[in-house]
Amino acid sequence: MKLRFLITQKGLVLQSPTTEExxxxxKSKKQKLKIFYGETYDDYGNTIDSxxxxxxxxxxxxxxxxxGLETDPIxxxxxxxxxxxxxxxxxxxxxxxxxxxxxxxxxxNKIYDLxxxxxxMSEYINTKEFQDKREKIIEICKSDxxxxxxxxxxVPESKIEEERKKGFMYSFDEIATIIDLDVKIGPPRExxxxxxxRELSRREKKNPLMSLFxxxxxxxxxxxxxxxxxxxxxxxxxxxxxxxxxxxxxFRILPGLTKAEQAKSLIDNSFISLNPSLPNPVLDIGIIxxxxxxxxxxxxxQINLNDEFYSEKIKPTxxxxxxxxxxxxxxxxxx
Amino acid sequence: MIQDKExxxxxxxxxxxxxxxxxxxxxxxxxxxxxxxxxDRFLEYCPNPSKYMQLGITFAHKDLEIVAEAIADHKPWxxxxxxxxxxxxHLGHKAIFEELLWMQKQGADxxxxxxxxxxxxxxxTKSLAEARKIAYEQVIPSIIAMGFDPKKTHIFVDSDYPDIxxxxxxxxxxxxxxxxxxxxxxxxxxxxxxxxTMFYRAAVQVAQILLPQYEEFGxxxxxxxxxxxxxxxxxxxxxxxxxxxxFIPPAEIITKFLQSLKEPGKKMSxxxxxxxxxxxxxxxxxxxxxxxxxxxGLFSAESQKELGGVPEICSIYLLLKYHFLSFEEIIKLxxxxxxxxxxxxxxxxxxxxxxxxxxKDHQSKLEDAKKNIDKFLLKTPIRSILKY
Numbered sequence: 001m002k003l004r005f006l007i008t009q010k011g012l013v014l015q016s017p018t019t020e021e022x023x024x025x026x027k028s029k030k031q032k033l034k035i036f037y038g039e040t041y042d043d044y045g046n047t048i049d050s051x052x053x054x055x056x057x058x059x060x061x062x063x064x065x066x067x068g069l070e071t072d073p074i075x076x077x078x079x080x081x082x083x084x085x086x087x088x089x090x091x092x093x094x095x096x097x098x099x100x101x102x103x104x105x106x107x108x109n110k111i112y113d114l115x116x117x118x119x120x121m122s123e124y125i126n127t128k129e130f131q132d133k134r135e136k137i138i139e140i141c142k143s144d145x146x147x148x149x150x151x152x153x154x155v156p157e158s159k160i161e162e163e164r165k166k167g168f169m170y171s172f173d174e175i176a177t178i179i180d181l182d183v184k185i186g187p188p189r190e191x192x193x194x195x196x197x198r199e200l201s202r203r204e205k206k207n208p209l210m211s212l213f214x215x216x217x218x219x220x221x222x223x224x225x226x227x228x229x230x231x232x233x234x235x236x237x238x239x240x241x242x243x244x245x246x247x248x249x250x251f252r253i254l255p256g257l258t259k260a261e262q263a264k265s266l267i268d269n270s271f272i273s274l275n276p277s278l279p280n281p282v283l284d285i286g287i288i289x290x291x292x293x294x295x296x297x298x299x300x301x302q303i304n305l306n307d308e309f310y311s312e313k314i315k316p317t318x319x320x321x322x323x324x325x326x327x328x329x330x331x332x333x334x335x
Numbered sequence: 336m337i338q339d340k341e342x343x344x345x346x347x348x349x350x351x352x353x354x355x356x357x358x359x360x361x362x363x364x365x366x367x368x369x370x371x372x373x374x375d376r377f378l379e380y381c382p383n384p385s386k387y388m389q390l391g392i393t394f395a396h397k398d399l400e401i402v403a404e405a406i407a408d409h410k411p412w413x414x415x416x417x418x419x420x421x422x423x424x425h426l427g428h429k430a431i432f433e434e435l436l437w438m439q440k441q442g443a444d445x446x447x448x449x450x451x452x453x454x455x456x457x458x459x460t461k462s463l464a465e466a467r468k469i470a471y472e473q474v475i476p477s478i479i480a481m482g483f484d485p486k487k488t489h490i491f492v493d494s495d496y497p498d499i500x501x502x503x504x505x506x507x508x509x510x511x512x513x514x515x516x517x518x519x520x521x522x523x524x525x526x527x528x529x530x531x532t533m534f535y536r537a538a539v540q541v542a543q544i545l546l547p548q549y550e551e552f553g554x555x556x557x558x559x560x561x562x563x564x565x566x567x568x569x570x571x572x573x574x575x576x577x578x579x580x581x582f583i584p585p586a587e588i589i590t591k592f593l594q595s596l597k598e599p600g601k602k603m604s605x606x607x608x609x610x611x612x613x614x615x616x617x618x619x620x621x622x623x624x625x626x627x628x629x630x631x632g633l634f635s636a637e638s639q640k641e642l643g644g645v646p647e648i649c650s651i652y653l654l655l656k657y658h659f660l661s662f663e664e665i666i667k668l669x670x671x672x673x674x675x676x677x678x679x680x681x682x683x684x685x686x687x688x689x690x691x692x693x694x695k696d697h698q699s700k701l702e703d704a705k706k707n708i709d710k711f712l713l714k715t716p717i718r719s720i721l722k723y
């Protein structure tokens with residue numbers, strides 16, 4: 001598949017650097033181009049929405065390989081970050097959950113032959129190299145009120161005092177993790193971290209990281225009134241990698257946990273609209289299934305589901321049926 | 336002479352445009368002041384919004400979210416919309432009832448308090464009995480004739496449903512006089528201000544709003560009140576008391592009332608018979624009122640062809656918009672009107688026909704409606720507040 005097609009895929013990619021920018025970065029580097037997606041987790045299971053990111057990181061790497069470019073596609077399980085805000089007695093459990101999430105990514109990697117490198121934050125966070133890098137970032141930020149204000153903005157209002165006491169270490173870990181990357185894949189809400197990392201790189205005269213945002217994730221099985229009530233959900237959706245985001249664990253597809261019957265009911269009861277600016281959780285799951293299919297078959301052809309739906313070639317009821325079948329065949333049956 | 340005519344036409348056009356702007360500014364300012372949300376988001380998500388919502392007649396809301404969830408989940412919810420009986424219903428009332436009919440189709444139970452106590456205490460009728468008579472003989476039959484479902488419509492005349500006064504007493508301790516004066520601005524010297532109006536506005540009116548949430552009607556549930564924007568403070572008072580009583584604060588939708596036939600910016604009002612078309616008007620009376628109505632057109636047909644008309648303040652166009660044309664038809668008519676492709680005479684002719692046909696149809700249903708009044712009356716006694 002051509003890089004241009006991949007990064008302009010409607011219903012999948014929200015914002016991307018241009019083909020030229022990605023190719024120029026890859027060609028100018030002596031080392032492999034670092035393509036990265038990082039996530040935390042909770043104790044409600046592994047989401048299908050995370051798989052969208054695993055597939056995409058892999059497909060971007062494979063597409064660049066076709067152009068003769070070397071890449072390092074990384075999935076980071078941010079276990080240390082996930083444990084940072086939990087009590088010491090919960091820490092053990094959260095590290096164990098990190099094992100579960102890592103096993104899940106390994107399984108996805110194997111089933112779909114994604115060629116991903118899976119990394120855990122705990123593997124590098126205590127290394128001298130990382131700590132030095134983080135110290136340097138903290139030093140620069142603390143000497144610049146604009147940067148510190150930006151750091152504060154990465155924290156929700158409700159947690160600002162708590163984070164201030166902890167010296168905003170969660171945010172600094174995140175920035176130190178991403179600052180040397182080339183292409184960072186993530187949900188649009190991560191822009192705040194990415195912008196700080198880019199600003200620091202500019203000051204250091206280094207190549208700034210490029211952000212590539214995929215479309216937000218939405219709960220399934222929720223009707224129109226739910227979406228009407230959630231102002232702003234169109235822009236940020238819910239947290240893709242946390243099944244319990246907004247306590248909606250009952251409204252997520254969790255491979256290995258969600259039964260076929262349950263998935264059918266969730267899809268059947270999902271809000272669906274012909275307005276492309278509104279959330280479309282069914283279409284989103286459909287696109288993830290198509291990505292699963294093309295990885296299984298190793299046929300990297302463009303996904304047309306978005307265009308076919310919004311041009312009304314597929315009716316909403318037909319889309320629901322199609323997506324359920326694809327979900328069962330390409331994902332649920334594999335776990 | 337020609338230049339004078341042109342200047343005059345332009346002035347008239349600009350004046351009318353200015354009236355439209357003034358109205359828009361007023362609503363925008365009030366929405367901001369009261370923290371109301373526009374209906375845009377609802378229109379994007381709701382699969383079948385009402386015609387009034389689509390046309391921007393119902394244009395703002397507070398807390399519609401809780402009602403939307405009840406609609407989508409098929410859970411119980413209720414609408415409360417009262418009026419004081421002092422004469423027959425007119426086309427302005429019909430607009431409100433059309434919105435209520437849409438809500439009933441979405442699953443709402445409709446509560447319609449007919450406030451003969453208010454009619455009397457504010458001096459609209461000479462006695463409680465007169466207002467009561469109007470309620471039963473004119474108002475209720477007209478409401479029934481509009482096609483409400485008796486199983487989901489609960490009409491009561493305050494005098495004949497004294498339980499409402501017990502409910503008013505029940506909630507009255509949750510309202511301070513200070514608060515009531517703040518909201519209603521009672522004026523000790525004003526005629527028509529008396530203990531009755533005070534008790535009605537500060538307690539009975541709130542009791543009517545909260546009634547569907549009492550145990551006898553299934554307990555707390557989402558409720559909504561369609562109001563004009565100036566009534567928002569009353570809803571705030573009811574929301575405050577609802578919380579104190581452990582009820583769900585009522586939501587509201589804000590509707591632009593149908594404009595008077597005589598004056599832009601004023602609503603149709605029974606107290607000014609020339610401003611409205613009563614549902615009991617004869618075809619001839621209705622025709623005369625329409626012919627004399629204020630329009631958005633210009634003084635000469637030539638000028639109107641050149642400059643176009645101003646539909647937003649045209650009482651005739653608004654009659655068609657509220658009652659007789661579909662969404663698509665009204666969009667087309669507005670464009671034609673603005674571009675001077677429609678003349679007042681054509682518009683009036685068309686409207687007379689629509690109105691006369693509607694009145695004929697409505698009036699033909701009244702006798703039958705009178706026979707069914709009992710099916711619509713709320714009689715449930717409220718005993719939960721008297722338990723000991």
